[in-house]
Amino acid sequence: MWVQRQLTLEPRSRGFHLITREITEALPELGAIGAGLLHLLIQHTTASLALNENASPDVRRDFETWFDSAVPERAPWTHRLEGPDDMPSHIKAALLGPSLTLPLSDGRLALGVWQGIYLCEHRDRGGSRSLVATAFGE
Amino acid sequence: MWVQRQLTLEPRSRGFHLITREITEALPELGAIGAGLLHLLIQHTTASLALNENASPDVRRDFETWFDSAVPERAPWTHRLEGPDDMPSHIKAALLGPSLTLPLSDGRLALGVWQGIYLCEHRDRGGSRSLVATAFGE
Amino acid sequence: MWVQRQLTLEPRSRGFHLITREITEALPELGAIGAGLLHLLIQHTTASLALNENASPDVRRDFETWFDSAVPERAPWTHRLEGPDDMPSHIKAALLGPSLTLPLSDGRLALGVWQGIYLCEHRDRGGSRSLVATAFGE
Numbered sequence: 001m002w003v004q005r006q007l008t009l010e011p012r013s014r015g016f017h018l019i020t021r022e023i024t025e026a027l028p029e030l031g032a033i034g035a036g037l038l039h040l041l042i043q044h045t046t047a048s049l050a051l052n053e054n055a056s057p058d059v060r061r062d063f064e065t066w067f068d069s070a071v072p073e074r075a076p077w078t079h080r081l082e083g084p085d086d087m088p089s090h091i092k093a094a095l096l097g098p099s100l101t102l103p104l105s106d107g108r109l110a111l112g113v114w115q116g117i118y119l120c121e122h123r124d125r126g127g128s129r130s131l132v133a134t135a136f137g138e
Numbered sequence: 139m140w141v142q143r144q145l146t147l148e149p150r151s152r153g154f155h156l157i158t159r160e161i162t163e164a165l166p167e168l169g170a171i172g173a174g175l176l177h178l179l180i181q182h183t184t185a186s187l188a189l190n191e192n193a194s195p196d197v198r199r200d201f202e203t204w205f206d207s208a209v210p211e212r213a214p215w216t217h218r219l220e221g222p223d224d225m226p227s228h229i230k231a232a233l234l235g236p237s238l239t240l241p242l243s244d245g246r247l248a249l250g251v252w253q254g255i256y257l258c259e260h261r262d263r264g265g266s267r268s269l270v271a272t273a274f275g276e
Numbered sequence: 277m278w279v280q281r282q283l284t285l286e287p288r289s290r291g292f293h294l295i296t297r298e299i300t301e302a303l304p305e306l307g308a309i310g311a312g313l314l315h316l317l318i319q320h321t322t323a324s325l326a327l328n329e330n331a332s333p334d335v336r337r338d339f340e341t342w343f344d345s346a347v348p349e350r351a352p353w354t355h356r357l358e359g360p361d362d363m364p365s366h367i368k369a370a371l372l373g374p375s376l377t378l379p380l381s382d383g384r385l386a387l388g389v390w391q392g393i394y395l396c397e398h399r400d401r402g403g404s405r406s407l408v409a410t411a412f413g414e
Contacts, residue, residue, distance in 0.1 A: 002311045002312070002413065002414050004311040004379065004381060035140045035142040035272065036140070036272075037177055037272060037274075039313055039377055039379065041377075041378065041379050041386070041387075042388075043386075043387060043388030043389075043391060044388050044390070044391075045327075045328045045329045045388070045390050045391055050232045051183075051232075051236045051237075052183045052228055052231065052232050053183045053228055056217055056219075058216040058217035059217045059225065059228055061216055061217075062215050062216050062217050062225050062228075062229070063228070063229060063232070065214075065215075065216075066209065066213075066229050070208070070346070071342065075342075076341075077338050077341075078334040078337055078338050078341075079332055079334035079335045079337075079338050081332075087335065087338050090328055090329055090335055090338075090339070091338070091339060091342050093328065094326045094327075094328050094339070094372060095233055095371055095372070096232060096233070097235060097373060098327045098391070099327075099376070099377055099378070100237070101177055101237055101239055101377055102179065102237070103142065103177065103179050103270045103272045105142060105270070110179070110181075110270050111179075111181060112180075112181030112182050112183070112268065113181075114182070114183050115181060115182075115183055115236070130388065132379045132381070132386050134311065134312075134313060134379045136313075136413075137140065137274075138140050173278045173280040173410065174278070174410075175315055175410060175412075188370045189321075189370075189374045189375075190321045190366055190369065190370050191321045191366055194355055194357075196354040196355035197355045197363065197366055199354055199355075200353050200354050200355050200363050200366075200367070201366070201367060201370070203352075203353075203354075204347065204351075204367050208346070233371055234370060234371070235373060238375070239315055239375055239377055240317065240375070241280065241315065241317050241408045241410045243280060243408070248317070248319075248408045249317075249319060250318075250319030250320050250321070250406065251319075252320070252321050253319065253320075253321055253374070256370075275278065275412075276278050
């Protein structure tokens with residue numbers, strides 16, 4: 001069984017946002033997969049997906065602080081045409097990665113209790129973001 | 139053909155640990171897959187999985203040194219409730235990622251000669267760690 | 277439908293190289309997959325795969341600059357046997373990751389307009405690099 005669908009996420013502020021519920025609600029067919037996988041690709045190069053702590057907003061704020069410090073805007077970037085937040089966003093996106101592959105078990109995501117899906121918006125005004133969701137299994 | 143199984147890894151010290159053999163021995167069904175994939179998810183947010191050099195312990199020690207320096211415990215973290223090693227562990231885990239997808243070929247993992255699976259334990263006392271292993275193919 | 281094939285990439289200079297066309301041309305069978313996934317694994321521990329901006333060469337140069345600065349050769353590495361560029365290459369490779377999983381839709385990679393596949397060559401003389409490509413779908 002294969003399900004493939006384009007999802008659109010509304011614009012978010014720069015930072016790390018929990019989107020687990022938004023993803024699962026957009027894919028009711030997951031309920032029919034006993035054992036399988038869900039693959040998500042964000043079709044952009046300045047935003048990324050991650051899986052991390054789903055409870056404390058402090059954790060997500062600290063992610064933003066660390067990434068801003070590790071990949072600073074004030075650096076001798078060559079690529080500057082699209083603004084100071086652009087080139088750091090490409091690097092942050094590559095470090096975290098554009099996709100997640102997650103197990104499906106008994107019709108649900110088989111995540112740990114504390115795991116949630118993050119949309120990592122690295123740009124100041126990234127606008128809406130497109131995902132391709134592909135689920136398959138038996 | 140689909141195989142899905144929960145695996146439990148015994149507690150490890152903080153650092154990078156080679157677990158390739160432990161994984162393959164827990165999944166004898168891989169031998170029946172001619173062409174396919176193995177997906178592993180660690181169901182935690184302060185430990186991660188990676189694929190890297192399977193020979194020299196020095197490499198794994200240098201991984202620990204670099205990650206400790208790049209994501210230091212002594213930093214103005216907001217999230218401190220669970221101890222100084224917790225928030226850095228979340229970030230290290232996101233940088234390395236919670237999952238691996240690996241090709242299966244003729245009943246075996248089709249890795250490079252020097253590649254091995256790392257359990258990356260970022261906490262001082264992470265305890266035992268749960269994985270979901272999903273293998274499929276023909 | 278499953279396709280699995282070993283690909284060999286010719287030696288590249290240290291840096292980030294766009295290889296999308298090389299990959300798709302080596303896998304004409306992708307055209308027969310209506311909905312599926314393509315998985316790529318680089319079978320090495322000092323080179324990696326990433327998905328990022330496919331237009332400006334400046335972006336790829338800035339990637340090299342940032343990674344060289346974040347994981348410097350001049351550092352107290354324990355593992356030095358294979359030259360000063362070796363240990364940093366292992367860490368860069370783990371940060372970016374050894375594999376990509378990408379959606380296939382109507383016989384083509386369903387990437388964003390600006391997304392391209394990077395071969396990230398972290399060594400000065402990495403030589404040719406082997407990939408395992410696994411495509412499947414319906």
